[in-house]
Amino acid sequence: MRRVYFAGMGAVSPAGWNAAAMREALDCGQPLPIQTMARPGWEQPLQVRWVPNPTGRLEFQAHPRMRRTSPIAHYTVAAALEAVAGLRGSLGKAGFRLGIVMCLQSGCVQYTNRFYTEVLENPSTASPLLFPETVYSAPASHVAALLGEVECVCTLVGDPSVFLQGIALGAQWLEEERVDFCLVVGAEEAGWTTADAVRHLDRHAIVAEGAGALCLCSDPAWSAGVELTAITDCHTYSANRTRMQAGAAMRGQLGSSTPVELLCDGIGGGSRADAAERAAWSDWDGPRVSPKRILGDALMASSAWQCVAACDALANGRYRAANVSVVGANQQAIGARFVRNPRSAASSRGDG
Amino acid sequence: MLFPFSPSPVAPPRVVVTGAGIVTAFGIGWTLNAAGFRAGRAAFRPVSGFDVSRQRVKTAAEVDLPSVLPNTRLGARAIARLDRAGSMLIHAADEAWRQAGWEPAENLPLILGTTAGGMLLGERYFQQALHQPLRHRQQAVRAVYFQSQVQARMVLDALGFSGPVTIVSNACASGGSAIGQAWDSIRQGQTERVLAGGYDALNELVFSGFNSLQALSPTVCRPFDARRDGLALGEGAAVVALETLENARRRGATILGEIVGCGACIDTHHLTQPHPQGATTLTAMKQACAKACLAPEDIDYINAHGTGTVLNDRSEALAIGEWAGRHAAAVRVSSTKACVGHLLGSAGSVEAVVCLMALQGQWLPPELEFETIDPVCQFHVVREPREARLNFALSNSFGFGGINSTLIFRRWA
Numbered sequence: 001m002r003r004v005y006f007a008g009m010g011a012v013s014p015a016g017w018n019a020a021a022m023r024e025a026l027d028c029g030q031p032l033p034i035q036t037m038a039r040p041g042w043e044q045p046l047q048v049r050w051v052p053n054p055t056g057r058l059e060f061q062a063h064p065r066m067r068r069t070s071p072i073a074h075y076t077v078a079a080a081l082e083a084v085a086g087l088r089g090s091l092g093k094a095g096f097r098l099g100i101v102m103c104l105q106s107g108c109v110q111y112t113n114r115f116y117t118e119v120l121e122n123p124s125t126a127s128p129l130l131f132p133e134t135v136y137s138a139p140a141s142h143v144a145a146l147l148g149e150v151e152c153v154c155t156l157v158g159d160p161s162v163f164l165q166g167i168a169l170g171a172q173w174l175e176e177e178r179v180d181f182c183l184v185v186g187a188e189e190a191g192w193t194t195a196d197a198v199r200h201l202d203r204h205a206i207v208a209e210g211a212g213a214l215c216l217c218s219d220p221a222w223s224a225g226v227e228l229t230a231i232t233d234c235h236t237y238s239a240n241r242t243r244m245q246a247g248a249a250m251r252g253q254l255g256s257s258t259p260v261e262l263l264c265d266g267i268g269g270g271s272r273a274d275a276a277e278r279a280a281w282s283d284w285d286g287p288r289v290s291p292k293r294i295l296g297d298a299l300m301a302s303s304a305w306q307c308v309a310a311c312d313a314l315a316n317g318r319y320r321a322a323n324v325s326v327v328g329a330n331q332q333a334i335g336a337r338f339v340r341n342p343r344s345a346a347s348s349r350g351d352g
Numbered sequence: 353m354l355f356p357f358s359p360s361p362v363a364p365p366r367v368v369v370t371g372a373g374i375v376t377a378f379g380i381g382w383t384l385n386a387a388g389f390r391a392g393r394a395a396f397r398p399v400s401g402f403d404v405s406r407q408r409v410k411t412a413a414e415v416d417l418p419s420v421l422p423n424t425r426l427g428a429r430a431i432a433r434l435d436r437a438g439s440m441l442i443h444a445a446d447e448a449w450r451q452a453g454w455e456p457a458e459n460l461p462l463i464l465g466t467t468a469g470g471m472l473l474g475e476r477y478f479q480q481a482l483h484q485p486l487r488h489r490q491q492a493v494r495a496v497y498f499q500s501q502v503q504a505r506m507v508l509d510a511l512g513f514s515g516p517v518t519i520v521s522n523a524c525a526s527g528g529s530a531i532g533q534a535w536d537s538i539r540q541g542q543t544e545r546v547l548a549g550g551y552d553a554l555n556e557l558v559f560s561g562f563n564s565l566q567a568l569s570p571t572v573c574r575p576f577d578a579r580r581d582g583l584a585l586g587e588g589a590a591v592v593a594l595e596t597l598e599n600a601r602r603r604g605a606t607i608l609g610e611i612v613g614c615g616a617c618i619d620t621h622h623l624t625q626p627h628p629q630g631a632t633t634l635t636a637m638k639q640a641c642a643k644a645c646l647a648p649e650d651i652d653y654i655n656a657h658g659t660g661t662v663l664n665d666r667s668e669a670l671a672i673g674e675w676a677g678r679h680a681a682a683v684r685v686s687s688t689k690a691c692v693g694h695l696l697g698s699a700g701s702v703e704a705v706v707c708l709m710a711l712q713g714q715w716l717p718p719e720l721e722f723e724t725i726d727p728v729c730q731f732h733v734v735r736e737p738r739e740a741r742l743n744f745a746l747s748n749s750f751g752f753g754g755i756n757s758t759l760i761f762r763r764w765a
Contacts, residue, residue, distance in 0.1 A: 039485070040482055100618075112557070116556075119560040123406050124407065124563075131561035133623075136467065154755075157466075157500055158499075159499075162501075196481055230356070233459070238509055330496055334354070
């Protein structure tokens with residue numbers, strides 16, 4: 001069986017347009033300031049953590065494909081390009097094949113809201129420019145168009161735990177030798193419908209937006225010094241398995257961890273929403289980072305941030321192993337384990 | 353564990369279909385649908401599900417959905433939360449499950465394709481939030497149950513099994529992609545069985561979207577016809593029970609057909625338009641044939657993506673011509689979208705079941721409305737019901753964003 005390494009990462013979050021900005025915010029440990037979003041029909045605005053405007057025009061925005069795209073496409077592309085930055089020169093030249101697994105929960109809500117509002121007003125004048133961007137597969141298509149040399153693409157939809165399923169699918173493509181690298185991206189954009197819906201389910205959640213991307217490879221020469229060692233089963237919720245039981249089963253499969261390892265969890269602050277995950281890790285007394293608590297609840301992007309934070313901490317030599325725990329909202333609980341493997345990174349530099 | 357993977361088998365196992373469930377405008381179940389597709393009837397009628405008075409096109413292939421669901425383990429409360437799409441999914445899954453004779457089990461994967469999931473609930477949520485912003489009744493339920501993974505979980509509860517749920521949303525290739533992914537996971541030795549398919553219901557947002565793009569035909573849907581002027585929308589669901597041949601034989605299951613090849617690739621030419629020469633369609637078809645160890649002349653029938661739009665059909669026709677080479681004139685092609693419309697996320701899975709029906713019944717699904725062949729088509733378009741000797745059938749599915757999926761089926765005799 002092929003081993004799977006992490007070759008690069010990218011993140012767009014309310015902290016900024018790269019993984020370094022996210023790292024800085026997580027290291028600081030203080031929740032980012034909350035902003036507001038108008039909600040039609042309400043005097044009281046909804047709470048949100050937006051991605052700040054980029055400082056200056058981003059290079060990819062000049063690409064014809066990106067001209068009329070929504071924020072989610074921008075976040076996806078920015079995170080993806082950052083994750084493959086180290087490979088860009090080599091992708092085309094060396095004939096490397098790239099796969100893209102895109103993971104979404106809400107997807108392109110802003111254009112969907114705009115388009116459906118137009119439909120309700122008068123369907124005969126609804127904009128044909130908006131509709132194609134409402135499709136779940138649009139962001140992945142834009143990334144593929146910008147990168148070129150893409151072999152296969154798949155968009156998965158589900159609760160935030162699906163990001164780890166996406167990593168497993170990318171690993172499968174590497175195992176089958178369909179691709180040499182696989183980008184796994186989780187992204188969301190905030191809109192009033194999402195914030196409104198989330199509020200119905202968790203009054204304490206602060207909706208956020210952004211993207212996280214990991215680039216996987218099976219050649220240790222491209223490794224950034226981090227290896228994927230485990231993804232648990234999908235512990236799907238059902239009539240016979242509660243969220244609490246699923247979280248416990250996931251925790252059980254990740255096994256005992258030592259307190260010198262890092263836990264990247266999906267806890268955000270809502271007592272009810274977090275109960276299952278808190279219970280699963282109630283015995284954990286090691287270091288822990290909870291991106292959702294700092295950055296907000298960006299659905300699929302939040303679990304992507306968890307993985308980016310874990311890999312970043314390992315790549316920087318701060319921990320020797322990290323567990324990622326995602327007890328999803330309405331689908332399943334899944335966990336993953338990454339370990340530091342400096343030998344793979346050293347060999348790429350020729351000094352191993 | 354999802355990772356590390358179990359060791360791959362030395363030789364990939366053969367994957368057979370032992371159950372198939374289907375819902376289209378022809379009705380619910382294999383028998384009604386086989387009769388409809390064999391005759392090539394068109395099932396379009398004025399849309400009744402939402403107001404189309406201000407739309408350019410006013411017809412689609414709607415399903416007559418009975419008010420009663422099949423007898424499953426779902427309770428009344430859960431049933432009340434299903435929308436139209438979820439109900440069609442339960443019908444199709446139940447038929448596939450019963451036909452396969454599967455028993456409740458643990459760790460049985462469910463892989464579904466959809467573009468819109470429970471969009472009808474989403475639309476109701478949006479309308480109430482917009483027009484009655486202070487009224488919250490039912491909104492929390494809609495916010496949860498419109499999500500496709502929650503609808504998929506209801507299949508697990510209905511049929512009494514548990515396992516990983518995967519929702520593939522590769523636009524109109526979703527159903528084909530889901531079956532392809534299921535085929536891959538069995539061949540990789542990750543599981544012995546998978547329930548896979550696709551589902552989508554007609555809804556105002558998507559109908560208006562295709563209408564706004566002027567992609568809908570104001571006349572009739574005539575794929576590959578020189579005078580074609582657009583697609584027609586439909587709705588439906590199809591689910592197949594896939595398992596290893598060894599597993600099926602061990603339990604004495606009736607085998608409906610075998611999946612022998614699968615191809616998938618991405619066309620980055622444009623978000624909504626295919627590559628003009630069909631370059632990536634050709635790649636997907638070649639990939640599927642290579643995996644099946646088949647040459648184009650071995651394929652007896654192609655169920656084309658064939659939407660009826662000028663650009664799609666031209667691109668696909670060129671790809672088929674290039675793929676078939678000197679055998680092109682002998683290739684028999686039709687698009688069953690002429691009968692039940694474009695089923696979006698369920699198109700690939702419904703058309704997969706049509707291929708199984710054709711292989712089992714030894715007939716070719718015709719396009720009755722077809723009149724004048726587009727000169728770009730070098731192949732034979734099936735235009736009248738007929739019997740034929742079929743051993744292999746190929747099904748193409750393409751989607752917005754450029755995802756192409758090809759599946760190849762073998763007759764089980």
